[in-house]
Amino acid sequence: MTGAHASGKTRVDPVTGAVIQGALENIAIEMGHKLMRMSYSSIIRESEDFGAALTDADGRQLCECKMSTPLQSGPIPGYIQGILSTMDARGEVIEPGDVIMHNDPYGGASHGPDVAFCIPVFQGDDLIGFAVTTAHHLDIGALTPGSCGIVDAVDTYAEGLQFKAIKVVSAGRRNDAVWSILRDNIRASDLVVGDMEAQIKAAEIGAERFKSLVRQYGIDTVQAAYEDLMDYAERLMRDAIQALPDGDYAATTTIDGYLDDPLPERRDLPIAVTLKVRGDRMIVDLTGTAPEIPDKPINMPLVGTVDCAIWLTLRSILLDSEVYGNVPQNAGLTRPIEIVAPLGTLANPRFPAPVIARFCPGNQLADTVMKALAKAVPEQVSAGIGNLRVVAFSGLEAGQHWVHMEILEGSYGGRHGLDGMDAVDTLYANTRNNPIEDMESHLPLRIDRYQLRDDVAAAGRWRGGIGTERCFTYLADGGFSIEGEGHSYRPWGFRGGDEGTTAELTLVRRDGTSLSLPSKVPYHKVQAGDQLVALGPCGGGYDEPFLRDPSAVLSDWEDGLISDGSAKRDYGVVIQNGDIDRTSTKRCRMENAPDERDPTGAKTRG
Secondary structure (H helix, E strand, O other), X not given: OOOHHHHOOOOOOHHHHHHXXXXXXXXXHHHHHHHHHHOOOHHHHOOOOEEEEEEEOOOOEEEEOOXXXXXXXXXXXXXXXXXXXXXXXXXXXXXXXXXXXXXXXXXXXXXXXXXXXXXXXXXXXXXXXXXXXXXXXXXXXXXXXXXXXXXXXXXXXXXXXXXXXXXXXXXXXXXXXXXXXXXXXXXXXHHHHHHHHHHHHHHHHHHHHHHHHHHHHXXXXXXXXXXXXXXXXXXXXXXXXXXXOOEEEEEEEEEEEOOOOOOHHHEXXXXXXXXXXXXXXXXXXXXXXXXXXXXXXXXXXXXXXXXXXXXXXXXXHHOOHHHHOOOOOOHHHHOOEEEEOOOOEOOEOOOOOOOOOOHHHHHHHHHHHHHHHOOOOHHHOEOOOEOOEEEEXXXXXXXXXXXXXXXXXXXXXXXXXXXXXXXXXXXXXOOOOOOHHHHHHHOOEEEEEEEEOOOOOOOOOEOOOOOEEEEEEEOOOEEEEEEEOOOOOOOOOEOOOEOOEOOEEEEEOOOOOEEEEOOOEEEEEEOOOOEEEEEOOEOOOEOOHHXXXXXXXXXXXXXXXXXXXXXXXXXXXXXXXOEEOHHHHHHHHHHOOOOOOOOOOOEOOO
């Protein structure tokens, strides 16, 4: 290798490079804050399901808004490369004053509802980069209301409007026809179009800040600085991979698929990962992953979902910010990593296989990468995560659509030295929950319960995180659709920790009857007074439960998270009169050996 990577020398002095790095990161953060403040919908304003980043003219990422969702900011280079490829094939030219919209899932986009708006940045006649925002939109004109829970789309055409590098503003002139198409084909169009216009304004702010930075330091200095930053990020990742023992580390996870489908090829689907460590590089081989489902939308785009799930997981574990501090989020991090994904599998589908419900399988892929990496760095991973679910609530009021997207939290598994985090978005999601007050003030919904589940935490020296119990009551007739995972397979325990607890969904009708639901539910009509009850999954436990500090067991008991019986059965801790009976606890732990374990070391409780 040549240049800064091989020698460690820099193109600009380190102080100037650090200042430019800080400036780039602050531009992305400002873009994110401005987008949140200007947005109409809670999915952007409250949940932060958006991305903001700057790239160079070739689409290499220079920085990203770190408070945004990794699954939004991470795919931005793929969006730009898809735009450049599409426009080149059409013979179109990028000009100053353009605003380009893109959501092609086979052209770099994560999936159709995640729409990007890209502002090209020029210095004179030279294209020097792009300022980009992405965001999840509440409706994109699919076959049923909402842009999540579309679990029965038969191809990409059933998933909503597709925009492949469309100039919504061309050389400063607004393309009104495109905006008319949007408004005429999207439910809750005022909300959605308002969010899109907020994206454009935030991206324009990013473009202006980028140009100001270039004017201040000069294009040569800025480009040299970000080349140094990419080389630095690459060296960090190569050094982290180099520290791993050479070898192959494999893991497989089975996902629900469509549990109520009679066809076996649509349920109980394997995701296979082999991490091949070769010196300072890594090959991530997904051979063995289930074939694509040509007419169900849980396939995952290779560029935009699969690659981001892998990169995010490896970066988070190998370059943990608790150890490394601030790591530049740029294209250098991905250079040492090669992804092998056989065409025609869930992890690399062929057009027009549908992909809109790729969220939960992608998160399970990230969890499988972590499971494989656990064999190399067991003290840097968590046990299995409790996956997320996404619900689209919708209805009609006075002829007007209302749509709301709610991400139902999962939970992390325990990790070395720490219990799993309760009731949080996991891995590449990183969104925030919607405040109950915000939902009830805007929607005909009442949230009757929002609490941690009782007495279901996976036991371990460091216990698994706990999922939530949430109850939504409809105050008017409407409907819902759901995409989820984790109803059939429990999050994996590690080093003797218990497996986690699966998720559950129940529809309780206003007449008192109830219906148990699978993890994926196509659009389902409901009446005022009907309730949707969602029990979130719990992450796996880490290490032998009998090694848990009895005081930590008592603390969980005091918080109402476990019962007396669970404390004794799972941890050998006897609680009497609100305190630990240390004599009985010592005897109980000595007399009760851990249960038999499966070959992975996980203990399965009845």
